[in-house]
Amino acid sequence: MIAGGLVAGRGRGEPTMERVKRVLFDNFEIVLVAVLTMGAAYTVLIASNKLAFLNFFYIPVLLAAYFLGRRRGVLAGVVAVLLIGLYAVISPDLFSGSVAIPGLNIFLWGAFLIVTAYVVGTLYDLKTQSARDLQQAYEGILEIVAKFIDAVDDYTQDHSVRVSVLGKKIALSMGMSEADAEDIRVAGLLHDIGKLDINLGVLTKASALTPEEWNHMKTHTTKGSSMLEPMGGMLKEVLPIVRFHHEYYDGSGYHGVAAEDIPLGARVLAVADSYDAMITDRPYRKGRTPREAKVEIEERVGLQFDPEVVAAFTLVMRDEVQVA
Template sequence: MLQRFTVVSLILTVLLGILFGEIAARIATDYALRRQAHTFAVYVSEFAAPRLVPKDFLSPAENVRAQFEFTLRSLIGRANIVHITVWNRNGEVLYSDGAAPVGTAQPVSGAIQRALDGTLTWRFVPPGDDAASAGHRMEVFVPVVVSADTRPVAVYHVVSDLTDLEPTLIRITWAMRGSVVFGVLLLYLALFTIVRQGSRDLEGQQGALRQAFIGIIRSLANAVDARDMSTAHHSSRVAEYSEAITREMGLDEAIVAEVQVAALLHDIGKLGIRDEILAKEGKLTSEEWAAMRRHPIQGYEILAPVPIPETAKLAIRHSHERWDGTGYPDGLAGNEIPIGARVILVADAYEAMVTDRPYRRAMSPLRAIEEIQRGAGTQFDPEVVAVFLRIMRRQTGAMRPLRSAHRRAEHRDLVQRISARIAEQFSAPSQNGQDHEPADTPLESRPPKF
């Protein structure tokens, strides 16, 4: 994610740098040309002022033609000036060294009109086809103001060659582009350094939260372990079976993780059950059975403040509901029961039947499978049973129940692996940005003491 952000942001930064560089270069070029236009205006005005008087601009063209010819002809070639035309305020050409007919009124262009309004105006002339005008040129329209009149009485239309100025303009343009792009890249580097450091800090905080989450899961699993080692080992094996079933069903990876953590902690409510009930070898009394039936609700309540999805907590609450609606604690039936609870019920029942308990010996795997098949459609979801049986037929060796030789270290390693995987899964947002859709409410019945 950070690499993608780095590449995209770098590309955008370069593009913005080029854009801002181009804008800055245009501003700098415009300023340089404006200064050049002002220089031409001052030069022409100061050159002509001692030689021309106000009445020269107000007289008919044929009367002052010689005076303008004498004065302005000598300007051609100076300061890269190539053409000069003089217009009076009536749009009449008083002088021109080019093709404009002297003494005739010409249409007044916008640039000439702005100059007659007192504004120094300039514009580019693109290179012409002939060799004489192969370079860029500048037209400068210089207002001619005399002391006797506040309005300009005429306009000097000066055309100058920018061939000598072009290298300077190119240097300015590229210097501005390069400077702005370099400055933007430096700013990007500084901001990227800040963002990267912030990202690393955030990753560190997320890692710390992930470790805290793993610690919560391990602590809860260890609490069950300390209360009843056989039950704790039972829960870890149920978690393995549940993972296999959900994967075989093709469920989303997030749901697989939720079911796995729910399976690992599905008996956490037994922490609230008295030892004499848990360890009793004989048949439970009605009061003891009522207390035992509350352990799914107690597990749900214990996990209420734990930062795991609500669906995982509900899978624990409903892990003893039956498909036919005769389970506990809420009497849910069929698809009202969350999918996680339906999976855990099958895995829990099978693992309990093939494991020795204080009040009975373990069944054989074949006998346990027959019991699971017999309960399909009444105690168990038929679809989950079909998936479970398909797994057992294909992976009999891999799914063979673990016996009491399952060591404490192996159990803790399994809890660590499950906790780490679940923490990694839950630390990533779901596709819709929310927790997975919650199931209904609360569990299922067990043959004595599952």
């Protein structure tokens, strides 16, 4: 299988442990409350050295601060202190056997717990803001690069932006994760970057390409993925989409890859790219209407396009018409 699992990995065929991690993270607050409650119950009912066991609460509270930020981390600390404080008020003798002044120790423990959560949560918030700023800069650079790519040919102005938007809509309609859909959006912005290394005369030729010119044009997918490869992990999931977005479902595309061996993201982008190309005027033909392009894509199901992707595309187009 050629790169087939690189894009589909996070949404489909997900390993059991990864699914468990995702479920736990998605329900982190519920899990946190359960852990705090069970910890308080254990401290009160079972632990022999109750004051010492209070340090257990640093684990869930610090995890909350690290993963959810300052506000929720402090809130988790307050909940832990209130739970223990409530037990101490209801049964004052619970902690009295451990130290001479249990109330003071509980107060100091609670204060340190909340302050620690505040500090860790603040660091998390600062890190998140920095990551957000970096993401915005990254998005801006991608948009600029996409504009630059499309500027090579007057007939493809904003093509990459339109493909990226439609590709993400199709991905979300298929039930793919936000992360996978975002990879497809980024790939849409960059899918034609390899054309920067294609002869301009070939790109702008008003008549049909010769076999030699066509073979030269087809190299833009591999050239594109090679250009992006030095970016490393940041675009790791995008590379196979860019490389294989001109594959046909029946295996008659650029590289001869077929069906499920084509990365799912590339199958999605193939539909979005083809649709936008169909409705765009070219030097040698006038663009089709959206309806004509939609019908043509549906006619190529199982040949050029993945049936499941086309079904999602049809739903997206139907919703677009209803909104319009």
